[in-house]
Amino acid sequence: MKVFVIGVGLIGGSFALDLKSELDKVEIFGIDENDEHLDKALELEIIDQKAKFEDLKKADLVYLAIPVDASLEVLPKILDLVNDNCVVTDAGSTKEHLCEKVAGHPKRRNYLSGHPISGTEYSGPSAAIHGLFRNKTNIICEVEKTAFKLQEKALEIFQAIGMRIRYMDPVSHDRHIAYVSHLSHISSFMLGKTVLEKEKNERDIFDLAGSGFASTVRLAKSSPAMWTPIFSLNKKNVMETLDEYISNLKHFRKLMEEDNFEEVFNEMERTNHIREVLNGINQKEETKILENGK
Amino acid sequence: MKVFVIGVGLIGGSFALDLKSELDKVEIFGIDENDEHLDKALELEIIDQKAKFEDLKKADLVYLAIPVDASLEVLPKILDLVNDNCVVTDAGSTKEHLCEKVAGHPKRRNYLSGHPISGTEYSGPSAAIHGLFRNKTNIICEVEKTAFKLQEKALEIFQAIGMRIRYMDPVSHDRHIAYVSHLSHISSFMLGKTVLEKEKNERDIFDLAGSGFASTVRLAKSSPAMWTPIFSLNKKNVMETLDEYISNLKHFRKLMEEDNFEEVFNEMERTNHIREVLNGINQKEETKILENGK
Structure with missing residues (x-):
């Protein structure tokens, strides 16, 4: 499988690392406007080779992980170039504008709009780590607009690297x-x-x-x-x-x-309920670990 | 050494646990207005026995770790009761009012005003853990008002459980x-x-x-x-x-x-400098580990 990672930073780089360790016969091509990042990604064996946009026609999967304003420009160009069996997915933290942008694109069915709830406060290829997505949620938007076979292909890959899936409309x-x-x-x-x-x-x-x-x-x-x-x-x-x-x-x-410290106390006590919410976040991850039998 | 811990919660309990594991011949007496906490602290072997305020006369060290408003009431009473060779120290997160409160107390020299920069978001004796104070800073206020021998005794104990010391006036x-x-x-x-x-x-x-x-x-x-x-x-x-x-x-x-996102960018970039500060916090701890040869 030929995987093109566009933006070889924390998210794109970690995605590449996990694909290489969890799947067989994966070849990773890196595209990045920062050539130093590409060199670093090669050196760290995150990608197997550098590539250019015109190479995208041979891609089986494209993972777009660049700042969201740049994605708005780049996503339509990617769709212009890919073949009918290629699935293009992304990691952008806002979804409404991106979904709008490609709503009328003739290859809209090749795009699966995603947002993995994972990351760290670091950036760049050196920040890429194995297992970043394990037990994390990938929010998928407008799944019905993606070709069924391509949904299936992408979800298998997300599952292989340990992600749970949640569907949502882009506005919500x-x-x-x-x-x-x-x-x-x-x-x-x-x-x-x-x-x-x-x-x-x-x-x-x-x-x-x-x-x-x-x-x-x-x-x-x-x-x-x-x-x-x-x-x-x-x-x-x-x-x-x-x-x-x-x-x-x-x-x-x-x-x-x-000096209403009685109410200051109450404000904090009511917010202590966040404990259960945070336990919920941890439990989600533990449940997933059990489901995986790990 | 007879140590009285007043308030057997996260801080008092963790202090007791470390003293028992790092020093020889330590006997821990627990005082707490919550009897369930005392029972729990006994069960968890945080304290060796329950005690009452009138027992404080036999204390070598008193560690006061209760909410700061309660400390304002309790600290003078403790000083009334202890013997001349006993050092009383505390863990209160505000220092000015407490130092003022005992400024004129005849046993002011028995008190060493402290604030360990350590803790977790949990509370009560079940939250007490070993090593909570290791490589953490204990802020000491008005050190000059404490009898020299008692300073020495307290600092030896703080050092034994791995704390670094920093001196500061209560207002700062x-x-x-x-x-x-x-x-x-x-x-x-x-x-x-x-x-x-x-x-x-x-x-x-x-x-x-x-x-x-x-x-x-x-x-x-x-x-x-x-x-x-x-x-x-x-x-x-x-x-x-x-x-x-x-x-x-x-x-x-x-x-x-x-829509001044150029300046939004600059605001964040300037604040990224916090990285070095946070590295500083970590480095402090690493340096201390090296100093300890651990």
């Missing part, structure tokens, strides 16, 4: 993901900014930072090149979540100002 | 810790609240949550009983950090509203 996807992913990144970036600004005047402030702080600002290490287009393409939903978040923070501040 | 401590710890907890609680509120109307939203979300809201699992008095006693500093955080979030929102 973009609204929900704004809450559970995009907002977390802004809260983390702005927390990092607030503390860094303070550090300019107060030296050694980070000597007091512990694992709690590290956990809360971890996402502030994420790539601006990846996240700026996500915020731009999902602007309406992200701004809605930001408004609600800011309003909750202001309310908490007001309770403190009024 | 409370201001700095508001940024690198207290604000993180509020940002996490309010993020959890925002998403939980959304979930009421949009089911299954958490199916899309990944490790990034889990990391950012981890602190929202923390104990309201511990955190409410922290926010109350450090109100001025915490409100200042909240104001700066809200202002940064509003600015980010404004940039998005104006």
Whole structure:
């Protein structure tokens, strides 16, 4: 099977690594506008060879893992080039605009719109790791618009690398993901900014930072090149979540100002319910491990 | 050595466990207003026996690890009871009020004001773990007010369980810790609240949550009983950090509203500098491991 990975960074690179270890007879071709990344991916044996867009006609599977604004330009070009039996899937964190963009494309049936809920705060081919997708969810949008045989082919591959599948329409996807992913990144970036600004005047402030702080600002290490287009393409939903978040923070501040610490306590106690939700996230993964018999 | 742990929860319990494994001839006495916690601590062999306040006269070391508002009431009573060779130290997350409270106490020299930068989001004796303090910082305030021999005795014990020491005045401590710890907890609680509120109307939203979300809201699992008095006693500093955080979030929102995504990119890129800070936090720990030859 000839697999073309477009964007050999954290996500594309990890996908390539898992395909090579979980499937037989896989040949990985890498395409990336950054030639240093391609060289690095070759050196790390993430890809078997470099390729060009015109080579896409021989692809059996194309995995598109570049920033979402670039995907908007590149996806139609890929569809123009691939053969009828090739499935093209992607890893973009927003889905509505991308699905709209190719809605009328004559090869729309070759595209399976995906979003794997997996990643780390690092980027580039050196950040690629084995097993990144194991027990993680791949959100598939508009599955009915993909040719049945190509759905089947892609799902077999996703299953081989350990992903669970969840179907969703692109509009709901973009609204929900704004809450559970995009907002977390802004809260983390702005927390990092607030503390860094303070550090300019107060030296050694980070000597007091512990694992709690590290956990809360971890996402502030994420790539601006990846996240700026996500915020731009999902602007309406992200701004809605930001408004609600800011309003909750202001309310908490007001309770403190009024010395209403009984209600401060209640606010926190009600939110402690997040424990069960987070246990749910872990349990999902454990269940999958049991299902796999591993 | 007779050690009295007052508050046999996560911090007090973990301190007891480490003392028992790292030092010889340690006898741990537990005091807690929650009798179930005392029974659990006995069962888990965190403490050797239950004790009462009047037993404190035979203590060599007292470790106070209860919510900070309760410490304000209990610390003077402890000092009233202990003998001249006993060192009393604590784990409170705010220091100014506590230091003020005992400033004029005739046994002020028996108190060493501490704050270990360690913990987890869990609480109670069942949350106590071995090695919680290893390679973590213990902030010591007003060290000069403690009798030299008692400083020495406490520092030997802290060193035995692997802590590094950092000295600071209580006012600076409370201001700095508001940024690198207290604000993180509020940002996490309010993020959890925002998403939980959304979930009421949009089911299954958490199916899309990944490790990034889990990391950012981890602190929202923390104990309201511990955190409410922290926010109350450090109100001025915490409100200042909240104001700066809200202002940064509003600015980010404004940039998005104006479609100024170039500056959205710059905001994130500047904050990426947090990487080096977080590496610094990790390096601190690694250095300590090397120093210990472990």
